[in-house]
Amino acid sequence: MNDLLADQLRYWQFLERAARELFVDYGYQEVRVPLVERAELFQRSIGEHTDIVEKEMYGFEDRGGERLSLRPEATAGLVRAAIEHGLLHNQKQRLWTAGPMFRHERPQQGRYRQFHQIDCEAFGFPGPDIDVEMIQLSARFWRKLGISDVRLSVNSLGTPESRKRYRARLVEYLEGHRPNLDAESLQRLESNPLRILDSKRPAMREVIANAPRLIDHLDPDSQRHFERFLDLLAACGIDHQVDPRLVRGLDYYSRTVFEWRTGALGAQDAVCSGGRYDGLVEQLGGEPTPAIGWALGIERVVSLMQAAGVRTPDARPAVYLALSGERAERAGLGIAERLRDALPGTGVLANMEGGSFKAQIKRADRSGATLALIIGDDEAARGIASIKRLRTEAAQQECSWDELPRRLTALLGAIQATGNDDGR
Numbered sequence: 001m002n003d004l005l006a007d008q009l010r011y012w013q014f015l016e017r018a019a020r021e022l023f024v025d026y027g028y029q030e031v032r033v034p035l036v037e038r039a040e041l042f043q044r045s046i047g048e049h050t051d052i053v054e055k056e057m058y059g060f061e062d063r064g065g066e067r068l069s070l071r072p073e074a075t076a077g078l079v080r081a082a083i084e085h086g087l088l089h090n091q092k093q094r095l096w097t098a099g100p101m102f103r104h105e106r107p108q109q110g111r112y113r114q115f116h117q118i119d120c121e122a123f124g125f126p127g128p129d130i131d132v133e134m135i136q137l138s139a140r141f142w143r144k145l146g147i148s149d150v151r152l153s154v155n156s157l158g159t160p161e162s163r164k165r166y167r168a169r170l171v172e173y174l175e176g177h178r179p180n181l182d183a184e185s186l187q188r189l190e191s192n193p194l195r196i197l198d199s200k201r202p203a204m205r206e207v208i209a210n211a212p213r214l215i216d217h218l219d220p221d222s223q224r225h226f227e228r229f230l231d232l233l234a235a236c237g238i239d240h241q242v243d244p245r246l247v248r249g250l251d252y253y254s255r256t257v258f259e260w261r262t263g264a265l266g267a268q269d270a271v272c273s274g275g276r277y278d279g280l281v282e283q284l285g286g287e288p289t290p291a292i293g294w295a296l297g298i299e300r301v302v303s304l305m306q307a308a309g310v311r312t313p314d315a316r317p318a319v320y321l322a323l324s325g326e327r328a329e330r331a332g333l334g335i336a337e338r339l340r341d342a343l344p345g346t347g348v349l350a351n352m353e354g355g356s357f358k359a360q361i362k363r364a365d366r367s368g369a370t371l372a373l374i375i376g377d378d379e380a381a382r383g384i385a386s387i388k389r390l391r392t393e394a395a396q397q398e399c400s401w402d403e404l405p406r407r408l409t410a411l412l413g414a415i416q417a418t419g420n421d422d423g424r
């Protein structure tokens with residue numbers, strides 16, 4: 001579980017702002033749901049025999065004896081909320097949420113115990129067009145963030161019934177290869193054999209490569225859905241690869257599943273994953289409602305932004321106000337306020353607790369400010385300030401206090417238009 005400091009957060013804020021804009025562009029509405037839910041909600045939706053429920057959930061019993069869990073993912077809580085508030089009654093919904101998720105995993109690069117997701121879900125749309133629109137949305141997000149090192153894998157999981165038939169075929173095949181299965185796979189053979197296809201162990205590669213494929217066992221409706229989905233993807237010019245081994249680690253998925261993967265982050269290569277879950281709403285007590293969603297790991301996407309050298313907006317203050325002497329200090333707080341009125345969003349730092357001008361200019365420099373305004377007793381008596389460029393050699397200018405808002409707006413505008421003084 002990580003602390004996030006300003007250096008990291010400038011990427012997060014950039015990403016979050018881009019996501020917000022994107023969801024407006026596609027007509028998605030934000031929802032916020034609790035971090036804690038009944039444990040049972042996750043057991044029923046994600047599935048008993050999944051990594052998440054078997055070994056990764058943080059649970060506790062509250063004072064009333066209820067079993068609660070920190071949410072390991074957002075979909076289950078969102079579906080619960082949508083049912084509870086009647087959002088799915090004869091309505092279509094495009095919803096999104098974001099925030100921390102919790103999984104007790106082995107921490108490593110790109111894998112944390114508190115991590116953060118952006119999550120987006122659409123309810124009430126049965127056709128493959130929404131599957132493609134959701135992928136378009138995610139593809140646009142990469143473009144907005146300046147990320148290009150991601151590839152799209154897609155697959156279809158069919159319906160629960162066709163999956164059950166396939167599962168029987170798969171188990172039969174794997175039984176025939178028992179001696180080649182590792183301990184984990186032998187265990188999964190009983191509980192969740194499809195997950196064996198997801199195994200990343202080299203020793204399992206050949207067994208997996210020769211296994212029967214789920215997309216060869218789809219029911220006719222799922223087959224048609226998948227073909228139309230691929231056709232629409234191609235019509236939109238979205239590059240993709242069909243990966244018959246993409247099965248996803250949660251039980252509730254059906255039909256279309258997809259994952260954006262990157263080559264830039266080593267083993268933790270999934271940056272955004274999702275799929276259809278047409279049965280989940282009903283399973284959790286709602287009316288039958290087709291649904292699809294995806295979740296994106298913010299930490300991994302931030303790493304991608306850093307790897308791609310994405311530039312984030314400048315968060316440094318524009319102006320540092322250096323004040324020395326009784327009269328200057330008395331006027332300083334008021335001048336700073338007027339500058340903030342005139343220059344919202346640019347950052348005006350007023351020097352606190354005195355110090356020599358030399359010390360104050362040092363602080364100004366460390367703050368990253370573009371300009372220092374210097375007001376000593378002499379300037380205060382004349383009602384002026386000296387403007388000093390901190391990032392470039394230039395003669396100091398004098399300016400009356402009344403003129404300051406206008407002069408600084410013009411000066412900062414000109415500096416920004418020519419690229420900031422220090423080239424950032």
Ligand code: ATP
Nearest residue numbers: 105110111112115249270271272273295296297300
């Ligand atoms: P993985 O195969 O890497 O374990 P997953 O299939 O468990 O991923 P999902 O449950 O689909 O992941 O979550 C969606 C996204 O959230 C992933 O694509 C990934 O970017 C991110 N994610 C999942 N688990 C973690 C974690 N422990 N730390 C950081 N990011 C994570």
Ligand code: MG
Nearest residue numbers: 051052105249
């Ligand atoms: Mg996982």
